Amino acid sequence: MSTATEAPCSSEDRRIHVFWHEGMLQHDTGKGVFDSGIDPGFLDVLDKHPENSDRIKNMLSILKRGPISPFLSWHSGRPALINELYSFHTREYINELIEADRCGGREFCSGTFLNPGSWHASLLAAGTALAAMKHILDGSGKIAYTLVRPPGHHAQPTQADGYCFLNNAGLAVQFALDTGCRKVVVVDIDVHYGNGTAEGFYRSNKVLTVSLHMNHGSWGSSHPQSGSVEEVGEEEGFGYNLNIPLPNGTGDKGYKYAMTKIVAPAVQKFEPDMVVLVVGQDSSAFDPNGRQCLTMEGYREIGKITRSLADKHSDGRLLIVQEGGYHVTYSAYCLHATLEGVLNLPHPLLTDPIAYYPEQESYSIQVIDSIEQYQKDVPILKGI
Numbered sequence: 372m373s374t375a376t377e378a379p380c381s382s383e384d385r386r387i388h389v390f391w392h393e394g395m396l397q398h399d400t401g402k403g404v405f406d407s408g409i410d411p412g413f414l415d416v417l418d419k420h421p422e423n424s425d426r427i428k429n430m431l432s433i434l435k436r437g438p439i440s441p442f443l444s445w446h447s448g449r450p451a452l453i454n455e456l457y458s459f460h461t462r463e464y465i466n467e468l469i470e471a472d473r474c475g476g477r478e479f480c481s482g483t484f485l486n487p488g489s490w491h492a493s494l495l496a497a498g499t500a501l502a503a504m505k506h507i508l509d510g511s512g513k514i515a516y517t518l519v520r521p522p523g524h525h526a527q528p529t530q531a532d533g534y535c536f537l538n539n540a541g542l543a544v545q546f547a548l549d550t551g552c553r554k555v556v557v558v559d560i561d562v563h564y565g566n567g568t569a570e571g572f573y574r575s576n577k578v579l580t581v582s583l584h585m586n587h588g589s590w591g592s593s594h595p596q597s598g599s600v601e602e603v604g605e606e607e608g609f610g611y612n613l614n615i616p617l618p619n620g621t622g623d624k625g626y627k628y629a630m631t632k633i634v635a636p637a638v639q640k641f642e643p644d645m646v647v648l649v650v651g652q653d654s655s656a657f658d659p660n661g662r663q664c665l666t667m668e669g670y671r672e673i674g675k676i677t678r679s680l681a682d683k684h685s686d687g688r689l690l691i692v693q694e695g696g697y698h699v700t701y702s703a704y705c706l707h708a709t710l711e712g713v714l715n716l717p718h719p720l721l722t723d724p725i726a727y728y729p730e731q732e733s734y735s736i737q738v739i740d741s742i743e744q745y746q747k748d749v750p751i752l753k754g755i
């Protein structure tokens with residue numbers, strides 16, 4: 372008689388289908404003072420814009436040549452058709468993007484440059500996310516990761532924001548709903564509020580959007596949402612947007628606490644038949660765009676928890692969509708760790724080369740407890 376406690380695994384349980392297209396490297400965001408595009412004239416060395424192709428090249432190569440590579444299958448992405456974009460975005464906004472491309476480019480809002488080549492890369496990012504979702508819906512694979520840029524989660528139905536033009540995850544979610552899924556949960560761990568995705572489904576009770584982010588508030592007219600706990604959705608969607616604004620310095624223990632204390636019970640009650648994890652490695656301890664303290668271990672844990680939610684609720688169906696993450700080396704390592712967690716591997720495949728920042732866990736935990744208190748009367752969390 373076997374004493375093994377692990378359930379038998381099919382090969383699909385230990386496989387991630389990666390969707391990618393090299394055309395996305397053609398989005399050139401330029402140089403300047405950080406993400407401003409400005410050359411003040413007195414600096415010899417200007418930064419590459421943080422959302423540059425180098426970060427994605429390292430993510431690509433660590434997946435191709437890192438120790439996780441035997442667990443991955445590769446698939447080619449594709450450009451989205453213009454018609455496919457109207458499921459999430461308005462025609463007016465899409466026309467605005469097409470026109471900006473035709474005129475040679477435009478800065479839509481702070482740091483958000485549509486340059487020559489950017490529009491085609493945006494279409495590829497959107498189409499690649501759609502292709503990955505279709506792969507899961509067709510039953511060709513259970514877990515897919517879509518390596519895309521420009522990122523998408525700030526792009527709202529009517530406007531660009533925060534380096535994003537098209538909402539790649541939002542389009543994939545709407546496609547799932549249009550193709551027979553009843554309810555989709557989106558868990559967004561990018562360090563910034565996933566305001567675009569939240570806005571797209573703010574009046575829907577078919578999509579539970581949950582965002583764990585740095586407490587950065589609104590950042591102007593392109594990002595009017597504050598990401599606060601008060602933004603819980605409207606009309607039919609009341610109670611179906613959960614914001615978890617975490618204090619600066621929240622790290623592995625704080626994120627795990629929020630995932631187990633708030634996210635998992637909400638997903639349990641929602642009973643989704645599709646799980647979408649929106650990942651940004653800008654929640655790491657070394658990101659120039661974030662002030663959180665996640666390390667590879669924290670990302671691994673988030674991957675594990677999300678996988679267990681998918682196994683429990685959506686028959687293991689899980690789409691992972693790439694967003695931010697701007698440290699050129701550590702973002703790649705943290706992506707590797709996230710996917711290790713998603714694969715539920717018994718031991719880490721890579722050690723963390725640089726983690727050493729301390730985490731102020733007691734304050735984060737206090738804040739998460741107070742968020743939980745605030746949200747306890749929101750329908751999705753009532754009685755838990």
Ligand SMILES: [Zn+2]
Nearest residue numbers: 561562563695
């Ligand atoms: Zn971000």
